[in-house]
Amino acid sequence: MSLLLLILSVILFSVFLSYFFWKIKWGTLPDNSPRVLAYHKVTGFEFGGTWIPPGRFISQIDHLVDLGFNFINEDEFIAVIEGRRSGNKKEILLTFDDGYREFLFNVAPALKKRGIGALIFLVTSYIGKYNYWELNLPWRRFKHLDWDEIKGLSKMGFSFGSHSMSHRDLKRLNPEELRDELILSRQRLSEELHEEIKSFSYPFGRVNSRVRDETRRAGYRVAFSMCPPFSNSEINPFVLRREGVYIIDNIFSLKNKLSSGTLFWIEDLKGRFINGVSVLTPLIKKYF
């Protein structure tokens, strides 16, 4: 009995210690800022954690609507970040990294029907091609949207940002390669879509001060990471936070990601752990 009590006390003490460490280091999200959700693949099974089935995606969106969340578009979001409009924590910007073809069938019709927009980040060297930048595992090859499909989605009202040219870890590139990834991808998208490309999403969420400053110089207005290393109350237009939604998530965890409530800290630590693990993809890719 006393051993059980000891184990329980150690667990409780560890939980409290983690909470206080988290509270001091990161803390809660600001109330005056819209939340940003980051999805990847909305599709059938794959070996990985960044996918969710279409049915679950749609029920998540409907549930968020029922809870009173208001979905905003890229321009409305940027207006908040640039101080031209006030924002609040009941607003959500939906983002999709990598630009998979499944978006056409599994996401676009459902969002269109509900009058909800989304910002899709494209990898310009892989437009219309399979995702060979990803780890080579069974059931892991997915096709990216091609230019005709992208232009069709643009006409439907969806907006597009850059997710680099080749989806490499930008922190590991030399200055010239880094500028190419940022500038050439923006120019290509802008030429094809005949519009300003305002947003960038760092591949694997990987960014440091050098990558951030170069992204600003490359002509973007905002850039998104996943879980920035600084306090959650701080808003940096070139290292914006997003809440990743993964296969392990359900409505309960999704609500916690979006709230500043009691269990938000667990979701924040979970997101930071998953984001930390994602660095393995470029590393494994390089050495194997």
Ligand SMILES: [Zn+2]
């Ligand atoms: Zn990506």
